[in-house]
Amino acid sequence: TYRQEWLAEFVDDAGGVFRDVRGLIDHVPIADQAGGVYVAGIDWGREHDYTVVAIIDVAAHTLAHIDRWTGIPYALQIQRLLALLERYPCDLIIAEKNAMGGPIVEQLFYEHNMPIRPFTTTHQSKAQIIDALALAIERRSLGLRDVPWLIDELEAFAVLRQSAIGLPSYGAPDGMHDDGVIALALAWRGVAWWHGGAIDER
Numbered sequence: 001t002y003r004q005e006w007l008a009e010f011v012d013d014a015g016g017v018f019r020d021v022r023g024l025i026d027h028v029p030i031a032d033q034a035g036g037v038y039v040a041g042i043d044w045g046r047e048h049d050y051t052v053v054a055i056i057d058v059a060a061h062t063l064a065h066i067d068r069w070t071g072i073p074y075a076l077q078i079q080r081l082l083a084l085l086e087r088y089p090c091d092l093i094i095a096e097k098n099a100m101g102g103p104i105v106e107q108l109f110y111e112h113n114m115p116i117r118p119f120t121t122t123h124q125s126k127a128q129i130i131d132a133l134a135l136a137i138e139r140r141s142l143g144l145r146d147v148p149w150l151i152d153e154l155e156a157f158a159v160l161r162q163s164a165i166g167l168p169s170y171g172a173p174d175g176m177h178d179d180g181v182i183a184l185a186l187a188w189r190g191v192a193w194w195h196g197g198a199i200d201e202r
Contacts, residue, residue, distance in 0.1 A: 017130065017170065018137050021154045024144040038064060038088045039194055041186025042081070042095040043179045044104065045070050051077055052183035055088045058194050062143035063187075064088060066150055066180065074104060082112060092194060094119050094186040119186055123169060129185040130157075130170045136188055150180040157181050 036059040045051035050068040057064045065088055069080065085093075095105050097118035108114040119125070136142045137154075144151070156176050159169065172178035 017134050017157045017159065018154045021137065021144065021151055024137060024140060024142060025146045025151070026143065036060065037194070038090045039092045039187055039190035040085070040088070040090045040094070041183045041188070041190060042093060043182040043186065044096050044099070044101045045179060046099065050177060050179040052179040053081060053084060054180070054183040054187040055084075055090065056142075056187045056191055058091075058191055060143065061141055061191065063145050063184070066145070066147055066183070068149075068180065074100065078104065078107065078112075081108075085114070091115060092117065092190045094190045094193075096121055096182070096186070119189070121182075126170060126182075129189050130181075132192065133181075133185040133188050142188065147180075150184070152176075153178055153180045154184075 036057050038055050039058055040053055040055045042054075043050075043052045045068075048070075050070045052066065052068040054063065055065045056062065065084075067084060069077065072080075093108075093114060093116040095101060095108075095116055095118060097105055097120050102118065105116055105118045108116050119129075133142075153172065153176065156172060157170065157178055158172075170178075172181075
């Protein structure tokens, strides 16, 4: 990132997790159908992170909307999420369950009747959803929108090291975030489930 932004060098993205991300901006692989079926992925923000909600149009395989916020109480986050889902009614929501995510998911399911399924993030499950998203981008199966912070996250996302069990450990470089990447990967997993793929319900 330093070489690209400060030294104005051309850096080939062949070694990146996600390649030719900018080529997918406003790219619609199937059909741009308004008012279709939506699925969402949610990555909950922690102390210094963002809560990100990514919404994909299932028919168009296109990112319909993505939003993020930070530094607000969880009660307000829930209200903001409910307002967003009024604009984009989702038939399926895949939300991170780890840490504070569990109680929020339960509240959304039991109190607000949201079609939400929890996702437990481990080295293995994270590698699975990231690999699936990388393959979708490689095959140009997903259309993106021109959201600068999301594009930056996707381009910077990298394999940081190998985990103790031999799986790649994915993440953002120091000083950057990957919340948008995870939310998008969760939403894409929802698309796969909608089309008949398996989903982890633990």
